[in-house]
Amino acid sequence: MMPKIALKGVNKSFGHVNNAFVALSDLSFDIRAGEFLAVVGPSGCGKTTVLNMLAGLDSPSSGQILLDGVAISGPGAERGVMFQDYALFPWRTVRGNIEFGLLYGKPGQGVSSEARRKRVDDAIALVGLSGAENKYPHQLSGGMRQRVALGRLVANQPDILLMDEPLAALDAQTRIILQEELLRIWGQDTAQETRRTVMFVTHGIDEAVFLADRVVVLSSHPGRLKAIVDIDLPRPRNGETRKSARFAELSQEIWELIREEAYRATMK
Amino acid sequence: MKWLAIRLMSPVGLLVLWEVLVRLSGSPRAPSPSTVFVAAGELIASGELLAGLSTSIVRVLAGFVVACLVAVPLGLVMGAVRSVERNLDPVVESFRPVAAIAILPLVILWLGTGNTAAIAIVAYAAFFPVLVNTISGVKNVEPSLLRAAHTMGLSPLTRLHAVLLPAAMPSILVGMRIALGVAWTAIIAAELAVGAKSGSSGGIGQMMFVFYAYSIQLSGIVVCMAAVGVVAFCLDRLVSLCLTFITPWSNAR
Structure with a gap:
């Protein structure tokens, strides 16, 4: 193979x-x-x-x-990348960060806004950030930031x-x-x-x-x-x-x- | 109470000292705190002071907006695209030391002495702080943010508005704050320099000029100076309030 x-x-x-x-x-x-x-x-x-x-x-x-x-x-x-320093956008909320790739990048091409919302919701739930969607990165602990970065990664649904x-x-x-x-x-x-x-x-x-x-x-x-x-x-x-x-x-x-x-x- | 008394000691002391010195000198023209307060009361009651200030403030805001509309996009592109910066930087840097008041003769010859000229002066003065801070804001964007954007396949234009602009926003706003202060200084200077020529249309600077050149009323000049200071202070506080409101993340880092 x-x-x-x-x-x-x-x-x-x-x-x-x-x-x-x-x-x-x-x-x-x-x-x-x-x-x-x-x-x-x-x-x-x-x-x-x-x-x-x-x-x-x-x-x-x-x-x-x-x-x-x-x-x-x-x-x-x-391919999706998760960086050591998480590279979160400080001006975007948890939700804003997780939907970033779908909103502006290649992973979002051809994804309807409804499907996008669903994917972002799923990603937020998957990484255990429900309830923290509207917080900004500076309001989060290191572990939660890491979850945001992971959420952004999985929302983009890369193969690798x-x-x-x-x-x-x-x-x-x-x-x-x-x-x-x-x-x-x-x-x-x-x-x-x-x-x-x-x-x-x-x-x-x-x-x-x-x-x-x-x-x-x-x-x-x-x-x-x-x-x-x-x-x-x-x-x-x-x-x-x-x-x-x-x-x-x-x-x-x-x-x-x-x-x-x-x-x-x-x-x- | 005691704390307040200590804080008020030096300003009140200065006012008293000023009054005493004027009385001792016996000069009829020297403005004293009492004559200044009386003049201020008259100028406020007649509406002249407010009219002059509002004319100047409107000019400043108009020029400031024009400056931001040009400087922010230009600064974004200059900060993001190396070749553009290399080409424009020498031009910008050779104009930057030329004070706004130094372009006044040309502006008057081209645009006259009305609002357009005033706004042009202000826009020129406010342009550079906004531009310089926008460029440095873009250049200091966390490289990992750009790499993250790159891995998500953002187009250059999207990168500009979705990453560079917000990332540079704290720096841009600092530039705007400086610019507004500079613009206020420039408008007073310009109105003073234009003076009361026919066709010119008021403003606090021109009011000062009238007190200086025609009615020779020193208390009025001091009232204008104080008003200029108060407005500058208020503008600055207003902008810094906006800063924490627009970019809540930048202070908390």
């Missing part, structure tokens, strides 16, 4: 030829349709660069990134969700709750064919193991593929999953892969 997204020998460097900073070197991996793929690695491994290229905000210096077999040349309505450390700015308890929420919204209880494709960039190993079907481990300076780890934990995953021996084992395995570099990065 053709992968949803295929990275083939992707290189990315910034700056001038003589003085270039190599962010990614010869990176190849696939993302399968309906799969939850996490990308982890020490800081400086180019995780965000990968995500930006998939989003169409940046392009590889060489190599190819194929979406359904076609090279990505820019952003598209079939690209998430750049969306839970990094939250406190530990909120993060754990939202991880489970995220799996529910993604559809871990439903059949695999109906699930969206997710690429989730994170620096949290536990988070990656808890959420993902597979974890791509990158090394840093430059970013290279170190390993791809299959996460064979059963779904649906919940609090029990975190307590299982297999969860600890997989987390440990990934930690071993990046430990040395993480130490080096910290000491530098």
Whole structure:
């Protein structure tokens, strides 16, 4: 089966030829349709660069990134992005933010205003923001802002969700709750064919193991593929999953892969 | 009470000192607080002061609106499109130091000394603060907002009105606040400079000119100065009230 997204020998460097900073070197991996793929690695491994290229905000210096077999040349309505700082529009309410893409962007083309309202209502309910529709982002807690960003993403109904450390700015308890929420919204209880494709960039190993079907481990300076780890934990995953021996084992395995570099990065 | 007394001490003290100095000097022309209050009462009762002020205020508002209508769209485009900014920036920056009062001779020759000329002066003065703040507002838009808009496939025009304009709004409003103050200063100066030529039509500045050049009534001049100050203060408070009303999100960040 053709992968949803295929990275083939992707290189990315910034700056001038003589003085270039190599962010990614010869990176190849696939993302399968309906799969939850996490990308982890020490800081400086180019995780965000990968995500930006998939989003169409940046392009590889060489190599190819194929979406359904076609090279990505820019952003598209079939891909939705959730940014680390949420990128909410401060002048729009919760509702205004969630309907933004449908109102002004490609995802809303051909959507009647009635259908739009329905989709926005559904998204608000799905992320648990009913009753807070008319609040502004500055009136919300970090966890609620994150929900708004997620609501905006799902309202646009993209096939592929690209998430750049969306839970990094939250406190530990909120993060754990939202991880489970995220799996529910993604559809871990439903059949695999109906699930969206997710690429989730994170620096949290536990988070990656808890959420993902597979974890791509990158090394840093430059970013290279170190390993791809299959996460064979059963779904649906919940609090029990975190307590299982297999969860600890997989987390440990990934930690071993990046430990040395993480130490080096910290000491530098 | 005590607190109020302390706060009132210096202004009341100054007024008393002023009165005493005028009495001591014995000059018949020097305006004292008492003569100024009397003059103010007369000018208010006769309606002259209000008529002069309202003429000037209407001119300021008209010129201000014209300035905003040109400066905001231009600033949006200049802030958003690099090549436009590169082309226009030298022109703008070479006009900006030319004070509004310095274009008065040309304006009078072209437009006469009536309302049109007054509005043109005000518009010129108010234009630059609005433009400069609009440009900087657009340039300082959070890059992640633009990237979010980009990933949702907004067209350039939609991006302009749905992202750049509201994101730059706090900065634009700051520009407008400055502009209104500058415009008020400019109109007084222009009306003063035009003086009581035939064909010119009033305003608080011209009223001052009459007191200065014809009736030589210093108390009247002081009344006008005070009125100008009070109006400026009120305009500014009104605008800052509008700011918190229009952009509630920008203060709370």
